[in-house]
Amino acid sequence: MLKAVEMQKVRVTGPKLFLREVIQALHTAKLMHLISYEKKDQDYFNIGSPFSEATDYSNAVIETRSLIDFFKIKGTGKTINIENAAGKIHTLHKEFQNTLKIQKEIKDTIKELEGKNTNQFFETEINQKIITQYKNLDIFLGTIQKPLDKKQIEKSTAKFELIEKTIDKKNWIALFADKKSKENIQTLLREHGFSEVKYVHIDFKQIEKELNTAKKQLEETEHTLKQIENEKQWLLDIEYTLSQEIEKAEVPLHFATSKNSFIIHGWIPAKQLTEFKKKLNTKTMEKIYFEEFKDTENAPVQLNNPKAISPFEFFLNLYTLPKYYELDPSALMAFTFPFFFGFMLGDVGYGVIALILFQIVKRKFKDLQVQAIANILTLASIASIIFGFVFGEVFGEEFIEHPLLNRVHDINTMLLVTIAVGIIHLNLGFILGFYNKLKHHGFKHALLEKGSWIIIEIGIATALLANQTVGAIIAVIGLIMLYKGEGFRGMIELPALLSNILSYARLFAIGLASVQLALIVNMLAGQALGLGIIGYVLAAFVILIGHGLNLFLGLLGPFIQSLRLHYVEWFSKFFEGGGEPYKPFGIKEKA
Amino acid sequence: MADINTGLIAIGASIAMAASALAAAWAEKEIGTAAVGALAEKEQLFGKALILTVIPETIVIFGLVVAILIIGMAGKA
Numbered sequence: 156m157l158k159a160v161e162m163q164k165v166r167v168t169g170p171k172l173f174l175r176e177v178i179q180a181l182h183t184a185k186l187m188h189l190i191s192y193e194k195k196d197q198d199y200f201n202i203g204s205p206f207s208e209a210t211d212y213s214n215a216v217i218e219t220r221s222l223i224d225f226f227k228i229k230g231t232g233k234t235i236n237i238e239n240a241a242g243k244i245h246t247l248h249k250e251f252q253n254t255l256k257i258q259k260e261i262k263d264t265i266k267e268l269e270g271k272n273t274n275q276f277f278e279t280e281i282n283q284k285i286i287t288q289y290k291n292l293d294i295f296l297g298t299i300q301k302p303l304d305k306k307q308i309e310k311s312t313a314k315f316e317l318i319e320k321t322i323d324k325k326n327w328i329a330l331f332a333d334k335k336s337k338e339n340i341q342t343l344l345r346e347h348g349f350s351e352v353k354y355v356h357i358d359f360k361q362i363e364k365e366l367n368t369a370k371k372q373l374e375e376t377e378h379t380l381k382q383i384e385n386e387k388q389w390l391l392d393i394e395y396t397l398s399q400e401i402e403k404a405e406v407p408l409h410f411a412t413s414k415n416s417f418i419i420h421g422w423i424p425a426k427q428l429t430e431f432k433k434k435l436n437t438k439t440m441e442k443i444y445f446e447e448f449k450d451t452e453n454a455p456v457q458l459n460n461p462k463a464i465s466p467f468e469f470f471l472n473l474y475t476l477p478k479y480y481e482l483d484p485s486a487l488m489a490f491t492f493p494f495f496f497g498f499m500l501g502d503v504g505y506g507v508i509a510l511i512l513f514q515i516v517k518r519k520f521k522d523l524q525v526q527a528i529a530n531i532l533t534l535a536s537i538a539s540i541i542f543g544f545v546f547g548e549v550f551g552e553e554f555i556e557h558p559l560l561n562r563v564h565d566i567n568t569m570l571l572v573t574i575a576v577g578i579i580h581l582n583l584g585f586i587l588g589f590y591n592k593l594k595h596h597g598f599k600h601a602l603l604e605k606g607s608w609i610i611i612e613i614g615i616a617t618a619l620l621a622n623q624t625v626g627a628i629i630a631v632i633g634l635i636m637l638y639k640g641e642g643f644r645g646m647i648e649l650p651a652l653l654s655n656i657l658s659y660a661r662l663f664a665i666g667l668a669s670v671q672l673a674l675i676v677n678m679l680a681g682q683a684l685g686l687g688i689i690g691y692v693l694a695a696f697v698i699l700i701g702h703g704l705n706l707f708l709g710l711l712g713p714f715i716q717s718l719r720l721h722y723v724e725w726f727s728k729f730f731e732g733g734g735e736p737y738k739p740f741g742i743k744e745k746a
Numbered sequence: 747m748a749d750i751n752t753g754l755i756a757i758g759a760s761i762a763m764a765a766s767a768l769a770a771a772w773a774e775k776e777i778g779t780a781a782v783g784a785l786a787e788k789e790q791l792f793g794k795a796l797i798l799t800v801i802p803e804t805i806v807i808f809g810l811v812v813a814i815l816i817i818g819m820a821g822k823a
Contacts (some may be wrong), residue, residue, distance in 0.1 A: 473792060473793040474793030474794070474797075475793065475794075566814060567814070567818065570811070570814060654804055654808075657804070657807060657808065657811060658804045658807055660807045660810065660811055661803070661804075661807050664806075664807060664810050715796070715800065716800075716803075718796070719796070719797065719800045719803070722793065722796070722797045723797055723800070723801060
């Protein structure tokens with residue numbers, strides 16, 4: 156709590172003969188956060204080169220991933236024997252690509268054949284022999300958009316014969332008509348959206364046969380693909396194992412190597428150091444050499460909080476991790492965040508609904524981040540219920556006659572309370588900042604940069620509440636200290652102290668707006684009740700929509716505003732951030 | 747029946763609120779546009795983008811405090 160996990164910088168040196176054993180040991184230990192070696196011109200050592208199998212494995216893993224993507228396989232893999240796996244994957248991938256290619260060709264053929272086959276009309280409805288050249292007749296073959304009526308044709312010509320049939324939602328016609336009235340017929344057909352189809356003699360039986368063969372072939376390719384897909388778990392295992400092996404094969408890129416030796420720099424959690432050394436020594440027959448360093452500059456950060464508080468680490472992951480030497484504010488935020496949230500929402504009714512809501516979310520969604528947020532908001536909802544009793548509110552209505560504080564009527568008191576909360580919170584920030592500076596830069600810096608602010612505040616308070624001259628003197632001393640500590644920049648930030656404190660007034664401003672909205676909803680519903688039976692329905696509707704909307708705003712607003720008070724006003728007093736997260740070698744990064 | 751002075755006080759307070767709210771909205775619009783653009787490039791910036799976007803909100807709080815002060819002063823007069 157408050158401090159990150161203690162880290163120890165170590166150097167491991169050994170003969171290259173043992174490099175693979177050492178890497179294997181590091182990978183199974185999953186403890187060492189590696190520091191990459193950066194070569195400078197005159198350095199004796201070189202950056203290590205990856206093992207030769209890296210390229211093969213990389214190619215194989217790309218092919219495996221393409222298969223996993225294509226079949227949309229989901230799940231997790233486990234470590235398996237990967238001897239000859241690269242070759243097997245390659246064959247499988249080739250087969251897969253070929254099948255896809257064949258499948259495309261077959262599909263094209265089918266499309267072409269089916270295009271020819273649409274002219275069923277000619278086969279089933281007309282005796283094909285009658286389609287020929289006539290001395291006195293024109294033949295119109297094709298499709299029309301609007302159905303044709305025989306009476307309409309009679310107007311254009313006396314002698315005609317019409318064959319009609321609807322196939323696949325298309326109206327096919329064959330019209331035999333007197334040559335003399337050709338123009339009239341053409342106009343009539345144009346009006347009906349006629350499009351001509353050239354008659355070609357087709358051997359339908361042959362096409363049908365070809366089509367069936369193609370369809371059978373398509374089924375075969377589907378079968379092949381199914382077979383590849385059935386290797387699901389194996390593909391996942393291979394992907395998992397290969398990525399691990401690649402990680403191991405490429406890790407020498409972080410090491411410094413000479414012709415016969417290697418050097419590894421890294422961080423190990425101090426508590427696990429002895430255990431780690433023992434493991435490595437047994438694996439390498441004590442042929443490698445350990446060194447430990449005191450310095451903790453740029454150590455990686457692994458936050459260290461009990462389970463109840465760890466959800467609040469989410470806020471730091473969202474923003475930035477503290478530096479190694481900095482305090483981890485998660486534990487304090489576990490109190491202040493629900494406090495601020497509850498102060499703003501502050502309603503027993505909304506609090507209870509929110510509590511139920513987030514318990515449901517917690518049970519339904521197992522994602523780690525969602526779990527963290529649900530845990531945080533569960534605490535925040537409980538705080539809202541407690542503040543609901545303090546303010547005496549249920550869905551905006553007062554249910555306690557004289558509550559401790561009334562948000563609608565005691566506006567001035569509420570303003571003062573929130574400002575007091577702000578002053579306390581900010582000074583907590585200054586104290587944390589004092590500690591950070593003390594640890595990293597010493598007492599003088601801590602006093603001048605952070606302590607000066609507290610002295611200025613004491614000065615202002617003395618001036619306002621007791622003696623003006625004494626207060627002014629204290630404040631000026633504080634100012635001089637601040638100038639020494641932070642220089643001109645500190646002077647510029649001086650007015651920010653006031654605006655930061657006033658910013659906490661949002662604690663009651665958000666709440667006030669929320670109460671008023673709830674009251675308006677209740678009032679509208681009350682008026683609707685006077686309208687008789689329809690009124691009851693209307694009132695239920697208004698209450699459901701109105702309070703639903705207000706609850707949504709009441710959760711969103713306080714969440715963001717509370718977060719903001721921490722990030723902007725509070726963090727600026729002590730938090731630098733920019734810590735490097737602790738990522739031990741062997742633990743797969745989330746993609 | 748409220749007299750004209752009460753009305754003027756109410757208008758004064760509402761101008762303090764409305765003007766500061768408009769100002770904050772304007773500022774947040776400018777910052778928010780840029781912030782969303784940055785987020786599209788790099789999602790990890792969410793925390794910082796959120797902070798920068800909400801900074802102008804304090805202006806509304808100032809407006810609210812001023813509005814309360816106006817109403818309070820009117821009560822004394």
